[in-house]
Amino acid sequence: MIARKPWKSAALISLFLASFGVKADLVVLQYHHISESTPPSTSTSSSLFNAQLDMVTELGLEVVDLHKATKDIFSDKPSTDQRIAITFDDAYESVYSTAAGILQERDLPYTIFVDTAAIGKHGYMTWAQLRELATRDGVSIANHTAGHGHLARKPDETESDWKKRITHSLDTAQAELKRRLGTDLPVFAYPYGEFDEALEAAVAERGWYGFGQQSGAIGPLTGTTRLPRFxxxxxxxxxxGLKDKLNSKAFPIDTNKLPDGIVRANPPxxxxxxxxDIKPTRLTCFASGMGRIDFNVSGDSIAIKAPKPFNSRRFRYNxxxxxxxxxxxxLSQQWLDLSKPED
Structure with a gap:
């Protein structure tokens, strides 16, 4: 089972980081469509996709298998090389028709997070296409739920109803991937990047790594059920801005100690x-739609707060x-306002 790391003091964190010498982390890239004709907010053009991969090559960065690299980060002797992993959410058809060929030609591994309930529908891959990809070297297929629902517990939802709902969504998808494709990887991507503490616990109980949609690199202190992707x-x-993202380092704090992102006061x-390693004079923070924001330093902590409330369901402090x-x-902290409508 993947256990969440215990909280650590600032002094212990500094000693922990020092023990690794030169720090190199895992940067995970998140894609949906590779197409010029799909929704702009979730699409990457094929020309930009190729250019991004060219930059990875030019920087001398190794593209690695997501699951193996994530396990390595949390091992006793993690790699000292900065590495990249490539992921696709939802199993859209353009990943099969466009991205797969590009990546096969470049001999690069990647992971597809599958919404099993969508397979075979318009715009998505078929099971035959997924089965074909699963036989290719370097291609991994993993769980993105059955139905792509919002999994955080709803304000008016009983605990028993919530448990029944998420158990069906998580376990039905995992069982179907194993039955149809023979895959049972312990990696999971949250729909919309949304999670709360209870959902993280459910993911940890299954022994899975949980990936969100907040940006940042993964390091030894990153929470295993709140792993970032760019x-x-x-x-x-x-x-x-891609070079800085590809070479980014995980913030040198135990991210298990951060809130799960559920908004209890707006702005949070x-x-x-x-x-x-963190000097307030060199720290820069931004809020979604608000640009750069100020923060306050008091004693041994930094308090970051946007100047006004947010109107969206999801937003971030970066x-x-x-x-x-x-x-x-x-570091990217995603916030989730459960009082706002679902997508």
Missing amino acids: PMANAYGQLN TLTLPLVD CTHPAKEGGFYW
Whole structure:
């Protein structure tokens, strides 16, 4: 079973990081469609996709298998090389018709997170196509639920109803992937990147790694049920900012200690511990739709809060800080306002 790491003091975290010497992390790229004719918010053009992969090659970064690389990060002797993993959510048809050929020609591994209830519907792959891809070297197929529902517990939902709903969604999909494709990988992607503490616990109980949609790199202190990925759609994956993302480092704090993101006050406050590698004068934070925002330093912590409430269901605080070995520490906290309508 994948257990969540215990909370650590700032001093212990500093010692922990120092033991790894030069820090190199795993950066996971998240895609949906590879197409010029699908919804812009979740699409990456084939030309941009190729250019992104070209930059990965030019930077000398190794593209690795998601599950194996994630296990390695949390091992006693993680790799000291900065590495990249490629993922696709939902199993859209364009991944089969466009992305798969590009990646096969480049001999790059990737993972497809599958909504099993959507397979065979318009715009999605068929089971035959998934079965074919699953036989190719470097291709992994993993769980993205049956039905792509919003899995965090709804405000008016009983605990028993919630448990029944998420148990069906998670376990039906895992069983169908095993039955149809023979795959039983312990990696899972949250629909919409939404999760709460109870859902994280359900993922951990199954021994799975849980991947969100908040940006950032994965390091030894990253929570195993709240693993970040960089969205790579046209709006977020442009080349002018891609190098910093590919070379980013996990923020040097235990992210299990951060909130699960459920909004209880709007705007919410994110409190980060002050550790040796973080200097407030070099920290920069942004809020969705608001640009750069201020923060307050008090004692051994930093309090980050947007200047006004948000109107959306999901939004983020993103913070970066120069890393001592080059590049940037990168942290994204996704917030989820359950009072807002579902997509």
